Amino acid sequence: MPENIDVTGARRDQPRRGQEHFVAPVDEGGLGAVDAVSTTQAPKSLWGDAWAHMRGNVLFWVAGAVIALVVVVAVAPGLFTSIGPRACDLSQSLSGPAAGHPFGFDFQGCDIYSRTVYGARASVVVGVLATAMVVVIGTIVGAIAGYFGGWFDTLLSRLTDIFFAVPLVLAAIVIMSLMSTRTSFTVALVLSLFGWPQIARITRGTVMSVKNNEFVTAARSLGMGRVGILLRHVLPNSTAPIIVYATVALGTFIVAEATLSYLGIGLPPSIVSWGGDISKAQNSIRVAPEILFYPAGGLALTVLGFIMMGDVVRDALDPKARKR
């Protein structure tokens, strides 16, 4: 049957008798796209689709490059500077840039470039640790609450509400000030203790909507166990919003760590951190305001990288937002 003939056998681009309105041929309206989809080919997966979209996005490469750079600096700071962050010379206090010392010296006479490079590790370690813990706790709690429902849901949701009711920075300040041992791990632990409710809420909501899909019913009718379905089918299909939130949360945790270190209750001075260096630079802001720029810049660039990446991934995973 020729394409422009419809079931009644009339040519569609010519008005039928009694038909007052022009009806556009299929390929001119939006329906053409529907017909063009091949039904035999395997459909593109959500992630494949997202990747194809991200690849063409400049912001993705910029954010990716920033994150990659920060991670490399954090893992191997020695590659970027041969001067130690604690090789300080008081006679150089607050003196400007010199050969081999591109950023100059801080109040203690330490090389600012070296301290900025070595400071990346503390931020990245705390950020990654806290995010990992938050994702694990939040996903487990949220998945159980959303998937099993009933009493589990009531109990776990109230528990989530309780931890949600305590503001993150406030709780972190109160607890960290009472801690006697302060390491990257304890800071991350305290931040994750009050940071997981968000992920739990997001996971619960997603799991609740995913578990009503046909493929879950299909798996159940094939005799799969409830836990098996949760692990094999529901969770893998709920990861998108968790990953988006986790990317942004990593930036938030880095800021929170810097805030604590700035207040003097985060990482101890023995660990080189941007927050601590910002706090020290504040003391000499009237004499040498430029010192502040380097640790603050490193911090801002890192956080910017993660927030931008979160934005890009969110856009890529949301076909509705992408169309416009």
Added chain:
Amino acid sequence: MRWYIGRRLLQVIPVFLGATLLLYALVFLRPGDPVAALGGERGLPEAVQEQIRERYNLDKPFLVQYLLFLKGVFTLDFGVDFRGREIVDVIAGAFPVTIQLAVMALIIEAVFGIGLGLVAGLRKGGIFDGSVLVISLLVIAVPTFVIGFVLQFLLGVKAGLFPVTVGRDPNFESLLLPAIVLAAASFAYVLRLTRTSVAENLSADYVRTARARGLTRSRVTGRHVLRNSLIPVVTFLGGDLGGLMAGAIVTEGIFNINGVGGTLYQAITRGENVTVVSLTTVLVIVYILANLLVDLLYAALDPRIRYA
């Protein structure tokens, strides 16, 4: 709707009990004896220590301590701090400034966030949209304390436009710069939220219908797009009031404001656990009430929530 309100109100009770118990346990169940530490190196006589323990209920089991504390919260009798001041007076002295600061910050972020977000959302993809988006990202990426003392240094110390610190008698003028600093991060979120929401609603069917009916541009924007776009923004702002008051600790420290943050910080450094727990409890109550208000507001504005 009545069902929804009732259920939501009942939920506040376990959350309040749980959150206060959690904070109380974290502060009081840690190792170390604050009373023994009071006397410094020489230590206090055993009898005096006993007396102090009795006065602060520290000799009773943990759960009894917590219940006595809870009773104090409801009767507005938090006890006395280590320097002999009624903690209720300490709270009453600290909160007005912080509330004023938080409300000023809320107004600033609402006006500028919604205004710029609306324009950016209406012209999504344009130059204005792009530059506003970049600025908002920068504001989020630079921590509040850096924005705080950089602005303090540039506008206060160098330019002399604002008072550098607030000090004893806070007024509108001296609180303006701290409020701007406090509002900065949330401003960026409000802006981004408004922008996405407006851009999303612009392509909604009801907007097309409104345009097809021949309504003027300003009427479509004001009555249809803006009203519906503001639902998530308003709820964010409601919840942010509690967040701002808790987040004021850093800002108050930078500008030397004797609000909740400053008082809390002093209490922490002096090891006055009772004051710390009392202040944080009040903050948590504010935070819980703000979240409650948001949920009720959300249900009132968006029928899809209350019938879900």
